[in-house]
Amino acid sequence: MNTTENRQAYKKAWNQKNKSHVKRVSITLSNSEYSELEKRAKKENIKITTLVKNMALAYHQQAPLFSSEQLQEMQEMRFLFRNIANNINQIAHNSNMIKRLTDENGLLLEIKKLEDIVMNYYQKPKA
Secondary structure, three states: OOHHHHHHHHHHHHHHHHOOOOOOOOOOOOHHHHHHHHHHHHHHOOOHHHHHHHHHHHHHOOOOOOOHHHHHHHHHHHHHHHHHHHHHHHHHHHHHHHOOOOOHHHHHHHHHHHHHHHHHHHHOOOO
């Protein structure tokens, strides 16, 4: 057997063995659609097929698919929120010491507004 025949025999055996475990799906895209996906895949440093699979699964599971850039932004925001929480803790400690907090509800409403803005930003698909 030569190399080509070995490869074909291996491929046939692999397909038979994994037939029930793996399914292949084929899609047709316009050049512009493919170009968009290709740009995103390059930006994410993954293959187009992996990107499309991840997008399909995220859509099916109704879970947002974030780019690495968005994940980094969220990580930075999480850090900032923790700093804000620390500052609030310090305000609470200080107000407990002097037994007075000016406009406690205003502070909490502002934090709630900030949280709502961030959640809306990441739940809405970008155009």
